[in-house]
Amino acid sequence: MAATPPSHWLSIVKEALGSHGSLGAAISMIEANESLSLTLEAILCLCAGAPCPSNITPPISPADWNNARARLQTAFEAIQPNSGVMGGAKRPRDDDAAEASNNNVAPKKAKLVIDDPADEPIFTLHNVSFTSPIRKKADITVHKLTLRFTDPKDSKSNLCDPIALPLLRHAFMVSTPGKAKPHWTTMILPENPEHPSVIFGCDATLATPQVTTKYPSPPETHAKGSVSKPLIHSLFAYFPSGPTGLVDLYEPKASDFQSGTGLGQCVVSYIGPKDGHLHFFSNGILWGEKKPCIWFPVEKMTDVHPGVSSGRTFTLYISTKKSASSTDEDDITMHDFTLIDGKEDGPIRAWIAAHKAQFAIASAAPGDELMEVDEPSTSASSSKAGTAAPKTGGTRAAPARSAGPVRLMDAVLDENDEEDDDFVGSGSDSDDSGGDSSSEEGEGNDDEDEEAGEGGSDDAEDADGDADEQEEEEEEEASGAPRPGTTTDGETGADELEEEEYHTVQLPPGIKVSHAAAAAAHKMLGEAFGVP
Template sequence: MAFATINSSAPTSIPAIENAFAAEPGLKKRVYDAIAHTPQHAPLFEDIAKYTSSLLDRTANSSAQTVELVSDGPAMKKRKLQNGDAPANAQSPGDLKADMPLQFYMQDVSFAMPQRKKLTLEITAQHGFLRARNQTSKEVEFGVPLGKIQHVLCLPVPEKNQRQFNFCIIPQYGDGVNPPPEGVSAPEAMVWTVADGPPKAAFSGTGQQLGTGDGETADKVVQRVLNDNLSQTKVVRPDERQFVSAMPEAHRKGEKAYHVKAFRGSKEGYLFLLSTGILFGFKKPLVFFAFENVDSISYTSVLQRTFNLNVVARSTGSDETQEFEFSMIDQADFSGIDTYIKKHGLQDASLAEARRAKRYNVNNVKTEDDATEGGAEEEESELQKAQRELEDQEDEDEDEEDYDPGSESDTDGSGSSSDEDDDEDQEGGMEDDEEEDEEGDDRDIVAEELGSEAEDVPADES
């Protein structure tokens, strides 16, 4: 009985032990079991936990001096940071509270950015961090405070036989449009992939497996957890009321596609037109145009099958703009893109003076009369007008190719000479008429008309 009384008085949670063994739940349980059997050793275990925490802090600070950079290839490179600078892709491991208790974690998650490897996705219970932990070394590789996340997107991965979803975490100053303050490194976006199906290794902070009994898919589990922990934004997914491609998903028959294939320079990627902005992914660097940063959108290089989309973006609080061109977009999607741009009131800069000289006369300036006449009817978009003018021009070119100015003369060998004779006859006749008119000025017209009858009329006869 005495032993039971001692056990009942043993503490159920000791902060120092919770912090020291947060990443090792099995070891933490053994420590608490030992304290339960020998409560007199509780101060000793607490001192050991505090010393362990101090060692972890030292390891984190020293590891912050060297950062592992991973390229797309298999080679691993390391560089030494100067003056203790933090890595550009995320907060340093020391700032990510590696010893904090967890609220959620998912194992074997395939990350694409800022590193391409399988890691454990974690959300801390305190101080709010989203981070990725190495599954072998147990070290935190990268992460971002939840309060600094501006946009979270869940997008279907294009051109995959099996349905998958990419979660894109875009932190402050990590959208590719808004530069960070001077002296601050721009953080990289985080991208990881989950399969369409029940999660296999998703757990709450207490170790309870998620998504097994309620039928939630892995993407819905992650979305719910993120929405529960984010106050300034929520997870955004594609919506066919915003945009859906005219071409269905080629690799999954019958499934709608929400992306448009495009090139930025030589990099091929996908444009997603969402309810909060436009994303170009999934190659580095990721670019997200929030509506408040879009200054204007225009169409250039409009051809029969493709066109280019130019986005002029303005960083928040700045007058400077930068232009992003996305090329080789299929003409089949121009109608949906144009409807999306008009729906959100994005300024169309096709009428700008600098674009008037573009090929195919895309940007004609409307007169006041044209604007009045078009008021009663639905305004024709600049891209639709460009396509119509292009088709008219092609028809004219075909007519010119069909017309042969020498076809009439080919049927008759004397055709050209007879035409010349006719022209000479006409010219000669005109000259004769002119001569007669000049002579007629000196003649008596009355005498010519009446002849001798004019002489027989008495002068007094009225």
């Protein structure tokens, strides 16, 4: 069979290889085989973002070809964002800019996109104010494959890289808080936060005429005073839907949430020092209207709860999974939003109660799996539970839950406490010092009893004291047990102290206390509460 004419894209690759004889020879062998040549030509066209070859067998419809290109671009972006493949911009070399500066010549602008006849424009919203991915006014145009941002004065001048439509998955249209006039903020977010988001705003009532274009029709001008919401809806009407398209355009409703401070469906909050708003929807919570925008769908939430109010404000904790189907405990991340007005506590709790049934079911309660805690135990090993804290800003590990109160005498004792001398005046052995302290405590109590007995001048009081002492002695003889703080011979002994006679001190798990510190604490508590 006669060899087919060299393919266009194969010829380009062969010329680019130049002196690499082995690869060039391999391409020549492929060109000699019609089936292989057409297959490789189609693959190169797909990777380069070019139209489908007309001679491919079996034929591929333009719609299927465009969908395949979009999926391939999404895959390339996931592997290496902004890699320059299929429309990514190249980073200009430093030496090119320096050479142009020395020659007083403006450096050449990198070509942002490969012109693709298949990526036809569909709808344009002209002269819109953006904060992401650019910070200026631009025309936003929905194409068949991409979303593009161009100079209002030159529709062919791309101001930034086009964004593949399958990357943009969630759109939000919210009322902008803090504006003197009603204003809309629109956010279009990708599934992967590494990809760019789109944020723009416009007045709810047009302050100037607004132009839109539905191709191939001529531009249409909307008069000043018209409402802008239908124009924004028109833009999203041309986004693709389904598994590779836009999930939904979310708009808050008064029935979903009502702020306690009159902000509508949002509350003021902070991520660290950065201020923003939490917007509450029927199917999730959005942190916006500035970067980074974060979307928390209810199906990925494992827990949402307000913290304890510290005066006028409180913190809201949102725990989420990376995916709704994930069963890995390591995937749970907690985000905290601080300085929320205390008046928002009631509305937020009402929203949580209304949507808690939709939350993802976590394998463990929030906090139990996020922090390691050393439990006091007689064994050498300590129990552990959990994972490391989240890495991103605005997130942290949930506080560990205590296994229960620990009495001071049951706490783990450290024989080599460097601060023993702060509690004991003398003595090198902490155990001996502890015993002496206890003995001094007992002797001190006995001395106080003797002074109380000798110092009394009233006969009636002496008689009452003798009667009480006599009753105690009779009870001891009847029970056969010595008084607390004394030995069977009536002398005070540190080793024979009854634990039940001392107030228990609650300590967090894992706290280590020296013998000397414990003895000193016993003495102070005894003196404070009058316990012998």
